[in-house]
Amino acid sequence: MTVFLEAVVSVLLVLGSIVMLVGSIGLAKFPDYFTRLHAPAKSSTLGVGCILIASMIFFSVQLGHVNFKEALISMFLLITAPVAAHMLAKAGLHYKVNMKDNTQNQQLAKKAYLHQSPDEK
Amino acid sequence: MGLFDHLVIFPVLIPFFVAVALLFPSLNNSLARQRVLTIAASILMVVVAFVLLFKIKDQGIQVYALGDWSAPFGIILVADAFSVLMVCLSAVLGLAVTLYASAGEDKNGAFFHPLIMFQLMGINGAFLTGDAFNLFVFFEVLLIASYSLMMHGGGKQRIQVNIHYVFLNLIGSSLFLFALGTLYGTLGTLNFADMADRIPLLSSNELLITKSGALLLLAVFGLKAAMLPLHFWLPKAYASTSAPVAALFAIMTKVGIYSIWRVHGVMFGDQAGELANIALPWLWPIALLTIAIGAVSVLASKSLRVLCSNLVIVSVGTLLVTISLNTVQAAAAGIYYLLHSTVACAAMFLLAGVIQQQRGKAEDRFVTTRTMPQAGILGFIFILLAIGLIGMPPLSGFVGKALILQSVTKASQAVWVWPLILGAGLIALIALSRAGTALFWRTNGENNTALQGQPVQYLAIGLLVGILPLMVIFGGAVSDFAQLAAEQLKAGLSLQQLNEVANNG
Amino acid sequence: MDKVRKFIWFPTPYHSILLWLVWQILHDFSRGHMVLGAVFAIVIPWIVAPLSEKEPVAKNPLTVLRYTFRLLFDIVLSNYDVAKRVLQSNRSLRPAFIAVPLAINEPLPLTIFTSSVSLTPGTVSVELSDDRQWLYVHVLHLEDEQQLINLIKRRYEAPLKEIFGC
Amino acid sequence: MELVYAVCVGFMSACGIFLMLRGHTFTLVIGLTLLSYAVNLFLFASGGLTIGAPAVLNGSENYADPLPQALVLTAIVIGFAMTAFAVILAMRGRSDMGNDHVDGTEPFDRLAAEEKS
């Protein structure tokens, strides 16, 4: 493996893991449920993405042919993560979790919970 | 290899394929066809089992290497006199049970016949296998089938008892795996013969760990065998399930006994070097206590099925005695007794089913109620079975009991065993005579219009009851075979012998 | 549902191609697997056919590609933004709910749209109104509500409308 | 490493067994699941721990012991079947008995009874 590729892989790895760590820090420190919900989206997309690209490059070099396998994982995550987040959000709404006091438009949350339009009574 | 050479695996494959066939639409939708097929299969299994029995008598131990991989690498089935005797027993029980259930018990829920077949597959597999982990697998086959069968017909009581039975056995299965892991981790093999060969070669620290694992297995088998203090689940479990299932379960405790015999009586038996007979110091008091507590419970029983279940426990204790006596003679006595007690208890469970059916709400409890419509024939069968279970002549119970008493030769052992076995017999006599008078004689005279037993039910019971006098009339042949089984069992098989047998076959 | 489905060799040709490609990715494009992959690419859609609802098909694959790259770019960009928020104090956070009026309501485009919203960090699609006219979104840090709504509609909804032609 | 592994296995077994000694079916099922994790780890470790050498033949010298792995696989499947049965049985118990205590009735609550009287 060339030094260049090695450097690229290394940077991608460290970058990816930092993104994931940041996501997890967010999950740990954010003040309410809905803000915490934003955190995993980072790790799943960019963080894992970087690491997977790193792995893809690494194994392409090691195996001596192009290796796209890891892209599949990324693809799956890109498809599933937002739906998971959506489901989690729905669950949070349903659960009537506490919201940070300064959350704007809290009445919209109620509308959302009732599946109504914002202007409906 | 011709078809005849595959005979050893037939007791596992026949029920398997029949059970699977029963799941397909044309059979699954017709109870009548299911009955015909299972009864036919049961008869076939009886035939196969007995053919195998005679084959072994003529040609000695049979070995079947699955996947054509020789021991210790592949799984092998070992058909020696003991295992085939047990297979015969299960085949006969299976036939009786399917016959009995065909009278209508199989209507009370789905999949009765396939489950019975799977149960038999598990039981036969457990008897035949020569591999420790495969034993676990077949234990699970027979357990999962028994879980489902036990609650066949439903009802609060059955479900509640089933919960006890299932969860206890789940703990048991986990312990089984711990034990297997331990044994594999020290011995590096799973084949019984190979394990037995390696046990004497262990280093001192490995020895202790192996001992731990082996004794853990004792707890596992003990749970299945319902030995003290692991027997508590049994009375309610057997007493609340349906008659044919209880009858089939009569052999389930024997699977535990059989395994103790194979593992603790032989593998960790006399030839195990420093680990020789490690289970005996435990088995001896447990056996005696099992008989004692079992007998007390027999006296305390308030219904026929509970009584019979407690008699099963007494028989377990008695069998444990024969294991812990650790002689060929005792083993032969035990094997004879095992055959007898299983058949007798199974028949009694079936009989209790008919009695229950004819006594209406009183079921089989010892309370005064109307006369049963078929009190005469039932009473006659009851007396026969009671005689058998107490161990009185002319039925086979006395032979078994006398053989066991004879096999206790050391005075220090006899002092314990004789009074207990004879005392348990006396208690059984008291309890069964009370039971009989309560069920058949103490009636309030009214005539009962409840369902009469069906001929096929009586056929099933008769099949089992008929074995008891046959075991006396042909007692010489049967005990000869038991002797052969005991000799083969106690001699054990080394890996080399096993492979020689396999190559000759 | 009782009517007999007519047998179609390629009920979903795009799926078949995708499956074949995935199979090749998994097996590094060896010859044998080109055949085997083709077999699966044909057979699996047959199996799945009864379980698929009819969905609109993308009219122009190129726009799909463009959309994908735009999305990826947005993901990277907004990740940086969120990371900043994570590392800042919670107190400065100004979360909010917003309601985005929807112009598309076919299930597949709608799903892609809401997923896109969720994928770009900082926003999570929370709920749809029953009439599928509104999408409720939770925003991690909201500065200007209308601007954000417009951005979302412009950047994701409009191209999707174009792709699926609805 | 072995020590850490063993501690984990022991701890999980203890937790599993403790839960299996409780009085409600659902707890038992959870305990059972935990216990089977421990059992699987135990059985797996009986052949020793190996890192970076799966038993997939590729010309190298060193492989993990494949036999315990095969055993654990069987054990996992059987454990799954058993857990599934147990949990449905627990449901059935709940349906028939009206509560989920293993003995079919909630045990007599002395404190509650005292409070009442």
Place this chain on the structure above:
Amino acid sequence: MLSYAILTACGFICCALALNAWRLIIGPTTPDRIIAVDTMYINSIALIILLGLYQGSASYYEGALLIALLGFVSTSAFCKYLLRGDIIE
């Protein structure tokens, strides 16, 4: 260089996992815990890929793939449970 990068990345991921575990344990609500588990699934994908890189072995790939697939199923099942009680209806 690469191995240091991998170890560093591993360290970060482990920290991330620990933080997730923290969230899992403190909750405070059940949905919070579900998020925590979901995030742990994703972090473990990264961890497994890193393991594969460290050992130069491709045999971890399927594990990562499966976690990616199954984590989603698990999370949606938990959410459905919270929403409807009955997850298959």
Place this chain on the structure above:
Amino acid sequence: MHYFWVPFLPMLGILVPLLTNKFSRSVCTLATAILPALALCFILLDLPAVFAGQSFSRSIEWIPQLGLALSFRLDGLSALFSLLILGIGLLVILYARYYLSKKDHMGRFYCYLIMFMTAMLGIVMSNNMLQLWFFWELTSISSFLLIGFWSHNSDARKGARMALTITGAGGLALLAGIILLGQVVGSYDLDVVLNSGELVKQHPYYLAILGLFLIGAFTKSAQFPFHFWLPHAMAAPTPVSAYLHSATMVKAGIFLLARFYPVLAGTEVWFVVVSLTGLFTLLLGAYSALFKHDLKGLLAYSTISHLGLIVLLLGLNTQLAAIAAVFHIMNHAVFKASLFMAAGIIDHESGSRDMRKLNGLWKYMPITATLAMVASASMAGVPLLNGFLSKEMFFAETLDQSILGAMSWLIPVLATIAGAFAVAYSLRFIHDVFFNGEPKGLTKTPHEPPRYMRVPVEVLVAICLLVGIFPNYTIGPLLSSASLAVLNHPLPEYNLSLWHGFNIPLMMSGLAIVGGLAIYLNRKHLFKFAGKFPDIDAKVEFEGYIQSSVKWAQKVTAKLETGSLQRYAFLLCFFALLLIAPPLLELDTTRGSLPGTPVNGAVIVAAVLLIAGSLATVIWSHYRLIALLMLSLVGLVVSITFAYFSAPDLALTQLSVEIVTVILLLLALYFFPQHTPTDKSRPNHFVRDLAVASFIGCIIGSICFALMTHPLDSISEFFLANAKTGGGGTNVVNVILVDFRGFDTFGEITVLGIAALGIHKLIAGMRLSMRTKDHDGRPWATDKYPVLLSVVSQSLLPLFLLISAYIFMRGHNLPGGGFIAGLITSIALIQQYLAHGVDWMVKRVSVRYHYMIAIGLVTAGLTGLGSWMFGRPFLTSWFEYVSLPWIGKFELTSALLFDLGVYFTVIGATLLILASLGKLTTKERIREGER
């Protein structure tokens, strides 16, 4: 040799009465009598040889391991008893023909009677001790049936049970004695045993053997303290009393003593125990008999007394006493049987047995009265009757005793007193019943019985007289041959003649008669005196004793069998702990010789996660959903652990199984309370369970550590070496699963299939209430199938399937395989259920999942069977490398087909479970209605 067939003849006849019952009563009687009569003829044919002093035996091997042989002997003793059994038996059959009423089931009665006759003949003719015991127990059983013949009568039931219990207990003791004796002698053959007297008496086990035999004999022969069952056996029909409880069965115990006389008698212990028991029983019986108002009660106690007399004689250890005993056996049988029959006639024709009601029957039935009077005179020992002769011999023998030393005179005195009481109760029998005024309160007017009902009595009374007057001609040869058999020794001189001159025995007889008269005349005082003692009803006592034992047993059982699973599970764990802990305590070090692997940070984190997860599961086990979440964390870490330690297959499997399990648990949790109620009743159990669990955990951990650090010489090398060449795959784990140990997998999928069937059964008929709100009171969300979830799940399905195909295809060579592939497919389908609901799926998926299980199992099974066609054992695998143009080389293997079976089974089982569960709730929910 006819004798060998004698016991078989009645055996053949057991069913005759049942078969002929439908014909007239006389036909039935006649048919029943034929075979015993034939047997009697056989005996008579062999009698001359026996009288000549010969004894015969013949045996056929039966169960050699047991020492049981089919072996019969005919000597004087067995001839004597056979004659009694068959002779009196025939008379009883005739008698019973008239005695039994129309309501009674005659066939059954005769059946039992013949069964008893067979058993009794078996006892007396056995030449093998075990066979003797065999028949001994049969007498207990048939006697139980006969006593309980009138089963509607509570007294009969209790009496029967009591008799069975006592004699059964004795039988068990006898069995022990016989086996012990057999072990001492080395044979069960009586020919050998009877000649081993010296050996036995000097053996340390002699006392035990003697004790056990005596218990057997005394229980059967109603000797004190086991005598109490006999009076209550009188609830039986009178023919039974006459036959079993006077003439034959109670004599079985005596027979036993007589039979084993050469082996066991002659020691001081024998003398003390046997004679004192006999003496006490003699006195007790004679005394008690006097005060019975029930006719049969009087006779029963008189029987006890006479049995005591015989036992006393046998205990005296002199040869002449033994001869007297044999003589009295015969005499008692004859006169007592006739008396019982007479009593039966009285009961039958007057409707009462109460001597306070029966008076002056002489007027109504003079012939019967005469017969009864002669018989009772014999019982009293009046000269010219057989009873007198044996009693004289008895008195004579009591005089010769010196073993009690200075107190030896007591024996003849007590014997005379007993004789006096015998005279007194005989007098009472005659005077109270036939004279003493007019009958009181009888329900019918007494009259003579039918002609033939009296015949048996007449025959027996005639024998009394004949023997009494011409003893030498009638009974001499039989007595001498029987005595010879008992003594196993040439006989001493003895004189059977009626007149021995004026001697002390004669005086004693005279005294007894005079004393008897005196006692009877003063009976009022005696009755008053006896009335002061509480009347102990043995039946009530015995029943009470049994009842209290049962109560006690129930209490003990209730204490042990509490019905608490927690207790049983604790016992299991505790027992396991007890078993596994001790060996480990001896271990000096758990660490083996292998070098450890260094720890790294990731492992520490994983360990912390595992421990924290497990702990959290326990701590939050009350909050079930949270516990589930914790559990899925643990599952995830376990999977990663497997992956880390080079077990990719395991990791994949564990992962997929874990998801399915969690889904299943979630499905189930809906129906459970969300929180576990705390068990407040037993807080100490918490600590107890915690302790046991921790100990087991420690031990498991230690063993695990030890195993990992010890070098292992395992069979695995073979698998690594042969996987490719012999199994055709490079993934050794998979090759083990589908090839080397394919049978395990075969069993494993069977388990899965059965579990699914069982679950299907469980779900059928399940009635569950659906919660309309979650546990915090929130109503459920309204959209069942969120559109995003539906769309994504649906579009993922083909990918899921492709990946499962990928996992499946590579299994043999790389991590993967049918099981994991099956689970992935299942999960993909479950996800569809989750996203679209059951109804949607049911409309689209026409597969019946249990057929799928069947197809899977059958595929695996048939793959296994396929190898039979190639002459190989079940599950032998086959593989071949095939080369096709352009594509290149690839492998075809039967293992793939087997794995396909696994794949289908897994899908079928998993979906059968989950889908039927889902279907159930859906159905129910509709019924409950949406909010």
